[in-house]
Amino acid sequence: MTAVRLKTGGNRVFATIMKKALIAVPLLVGLSLLVLLPASIFAPSVLSTSALAAPAPQFGRAAKEDTKRLLTGKVLDGGDNPLPNAVVYLTNTQTRAVKTYIVGADGAYRFPALQPSIDYEVYAQYNNRKSHTKTVSQFDDRTQVYLSLKIDAK
Numbered sequence: 001m002t003a004v005r006l007k008t009g010g011n012r013v014f015a016t017i018m019k020k021a022l023i024a025v026p027l028l029v030g031l032s033l034l035v036l037l038p039a040s041i042f043a044p045s046v047l048s049t050s051a052l053a054a055p056a057p058q059f060g061r062a063a064k065e066d067t068k069r070l071l072t073g074k075v076l077d078g079g080d081n082p083l084p085n086a087v088v089y090l091t092n093t094q095t096r097a098v099k100t101y102i103v104g105a106d107g108a109y110r111f112p113a114l115q116p117s118i119d120y121e122v123y124a125q126y127n128n129r130k131s132h133t134k135t136v137s138q139f140d141d142r143t144q145v146y147l148s149l150k151i152d153a154k
Contacts (some may be wrong), residue, residue, distance in 0.1 A: 071111040071136055073147040075103050075124040082107025083151060086126035093119040093135075116143075124149040 075086040088101045088109040101109040103124075114120060116138060123133040131149040 067116060067143055068112070069114040069116045069136075069142070070144045071114055071120070071122065071147065072144065073109055073122075073149060074107040075109065075126065075131070075149045075151065076107060077151060077153040083124075083126045083153060086124045086149075086151065088122060088124045088149065091121045093121060122147060122149070124151055126151045126153060129153060 071090070073088075075083045075088060077083055082103070082105070084103060084105045084107060086103050086107065088103060088111075090099045090101070090111050091097070099111060101111065103109050109124075111120075111122075114136070119138050120136040121133050122136065124131040129151050131151045134147050134149065136145050136147070
């Protein structure tokens, strides 16, 4: 038998390695504490290489950080006509950073390269009138989101 000292964070963990394989099992992740258990107590399916590798993406999807999201839309009046020179405000709800876009004659706006793991709020303003605020949720899986923002321009 060989004694091995494992250091995790500020805590020290001692283990005795036997002839059988040992598996490190995180017990309290927040405290960086590991428990070493003999491999023989696990079913063979648990010890497959895929089970010991990095965890699989949840629900069969790729990680959200791998892709970016595009938000497009139009600013329209009550009669579905475009409102040129309206200003669209996009707020990152995590950092509260705001981006703006001044729409052209067609009323279209575009915010590329948005993080899919963050919620965004968007609204438009035209002649001191404001549209309702809409949310682009991190739980929305679309990579391209289209939102029409309506302003009662009177």
